[in-house]
Amino acid sequence: MRTRIALIATLAGALLAGGVAMVRSGAEGPRDTSAALPASTIQAVVDGRSVEWWRSADAPSRWTASLPALAAAVRWRDSSAAISWGELSLEGMGEAKHIRVILARVDPRRAALRLAGARADFPPLEARWTIADAPDDALLALNAGQFDVGGAWGWVVRDGRELQGARPAPLAPAVVVDAEGRVAIVAAAHIDSVRRAGRVREAFQSYPALLVGGEVPAPLRAAGRGVDVAHRDARLALGTLPDGRVLVALTRFEGLGGALELLPFGLTTPEMAALMGALGCRDAVLLDGGVSGQLAIHGARGERREWPGLRRVPLGLIATPIAER
Template identity: 35%
Template sequence: MARRWSALFSAALLQTSAAAPQPRLDLRVDGAWRAWRAWQPDARAARDSLLARVIVWRDSAPGLRVGDFDVRVTGGLIRNDIAVVEIDPARFRFSLAATAPGARRTVGELIGDSTAVFVSNTGLFRPDGSPQGLVLVDGVPGSALAGWLDVVVAIEDGRLRPTTIDGGRALTAGASAFQVLPWLVRDGRIVFGTSSGVRLSRTHRDRRLTLCFGDDGLVRFALSNFSFLARGAARVPIGLTIPEQAMVAAALGCRDAIALDGGISAQVAVRAGAVHRWPGFRRVPLLLVAHRR
């Protein structure tokens, strides 16, 4: 049995490194796989009616839904279940929770001892736990802007919005913010690989966490979980490529979409009717938190 899993895992790893001409995804519909989306640079982002039908909403609370759906790399062994958290920003206030580098936390730890209803990781950080790029918490700077991170996620009056480096220099008093890269979707178009993230790998597979600002005004988070071994086997950090992540973001109807730190840092916890945790592999120094207004 161990040899069988080892062989299958090796095959999956080989597939992740094989050069693919154009990324394609299958969607699981009514228990069967259906050819779904192909990579198109500058493609328009619009809510996909088929995806809307197949998302299974497993839990909810006023202004909040938790669901998931399955995708597969076309012709391959790699499957991912993608968790979706949908939040109405009119009902929730966002904030940042920063820690000292030596006192990092997980989303599960924070949601377990607070009244938060949503927690996720945010941006990149160094091995010593110090964040990379801008960190601003309630107007107090923790680190400075970095020119190579082209997205600033700002929080003003509890509301999230994406902006640029220039926008990060003009935030209102008392604002919070952090920096990430790349843009996946901007102004309703896929921009990864053209105007953002040009030098990033298009073939590397990893867990991916997307922050999506929907064309309907809702905020969505989508976490890709590797489900090659079994549904819920989220602790194996092999998942989507960034182009595939952008394709999913476009199908979710993101007006703007940003890749948060992925891989072993990617983690989400949400409190609806029950508490749902999708843990990462390490503690992080900066967490994005939502409370009810």
């Protein structure tokens, strides 16, 4: 209780001081003012108190560390397990007035990430997979990258075998699991070199990149650069933390007490980039959100929590426990 009171006092104090110091403690400029982002703010909700931590008019171009006040507002569970998970309440603007964020942290040394829903000998052409299809031993399950009417979009590697080639797009990185189980988000320009190295165990491509080495890509920092920076939607993102862990974030609309959580209302792409940066990610990418976004977590005490989507997808991503040596 004292910890929560101290946190509220810290957040309130920062707000009274203008809130800027709180944002800049984990971010740096210069700010991009060439074409303004649509006006928006995001507030963290802690014990009924709302504190602004991001605003589009002062959006950082680079994140150098997590934002302590926001990170402390996450209600983490199973923090010492291979998969820990938590929740965060946010208040934004418009359809994002009440947003819940479900977070999962994966330690790749203790849980192996691999693709699901695609046969290792056949391209993933049909959208048939949901989190309900995840195996019983899956600690985590979610939908993977973007897809179109032809199936999974872009590069796909399953069990070391390439099922589809990469698609050229500057903001379409690949999530790569190497032969040792380490996870990296590889920029589109470097996919070919990683592919030729021949140490890829699993890979899929998605769009757009949210963070590249902590930097918010230029198309996400201003309007009119090829990315819709105003559209609001339910979001699903994956990022990598400096210690090698993976962070997954799924947003849900909390209107009417959560009764409408499957409505595709949520954050903008720049707001999602800010969220991943403020939670400490160095690299991050959007996965397919909207009505496709889905997540399941198998807790350390045996409980299973599910946030289903409304649409089947060609590819899922699961994490299964690695046996202790």
